[in-house]
Amino acid sequence: xxxxxxxxxxxxxxxxxxxxxxxxxxxxxxxxxxxxxxxxxxxxxxxxxxxxxxxxxxxxxxxxxxxxxxxxxxxxxxxxxxxxxxxxxxxxxxxxxxxxxxxxxxxxxxxxxxxxxxxxxxxxxx
Numbered sequence: 001x002x003x004x005x006x007x008x009x010x011x012x013x014x015x016x017x018x019x020x021x022x023x024x025x026x027x028x029x030x031x032x033x034x035x036x037x038x039x040x041x042x043x044x045x046x047x048x049x050x051x052x053x054x055x056x057x058x059x060x061x062x063x064x065x066x067x068x069x070x071x072x073x074x075x076x077x078x079x080x081x082x083x084x085x086x087x088x089x090x091x092x093x094x095x096x097x098x099x100x101x102x103x104x105x106x107x108x109x110x111x112x113x114x115x116x117x118x119x120x121x122x123x124x125x126x
Contacts, residue, residue: 001025001115003095008120011085017122019080021095028052032100032107033071033078037091037122044094046108048080058106063089085124092119 007019021033034049048069049058057069068081078095098113 001097003097003115003117005093005095005117005120008093008122010123010125012125013086015085015124016081016083017085019082019093019095019120019122021078021080021117023076023078023095023097028076028097029073030099031097032102032113033069034096034098034107034113035069035078035080036094036096036110037089038094038119039088039091042091044110046106046110047093049107050078051102051107054102056102058102058108060108082122085122087124087126090122090124092121094119 002024004022011017029052031052032049035047036044037047038044046060050069066084071078095117096113097115100107100112
């Protein structure tokens with residue numbers, strides 16, 4: 001199983017980036033696909049997630065209205081569209097996959113995800 005992120009880079013405040021996560025090695029139809037980020041000196045935190053089957057999406061409050069998570073079943077890929085970026089969004093962004101029961105709540109716990117990518121750097125300049 002492999003998750004490979006791409007699309008990171010350097011952008012000015014207010015700009016946009018679209019992160020991609022290419023998934024391979026298995027079918028993720030029954031999985032939740034999550035995005036996490038880790039800023040320098042901080043712990044990794046939940047950003048967004050999407051249920052592959054239902055398309056239900058979840059977001060941390062700080063990105064609601066600015067970020068959109070989506071998936072493309074034909075390409076076995078997940079995306080994170082990030083708009084109105086702020087310097088505090090600067091971090092390494094990770095894609096993750098897990099078999100999570102979303103009936104119990106927002107799938108934001110890292111230990112629930114069994115597969116992780118290596119991350120892609122996003123830097124927002126002020």
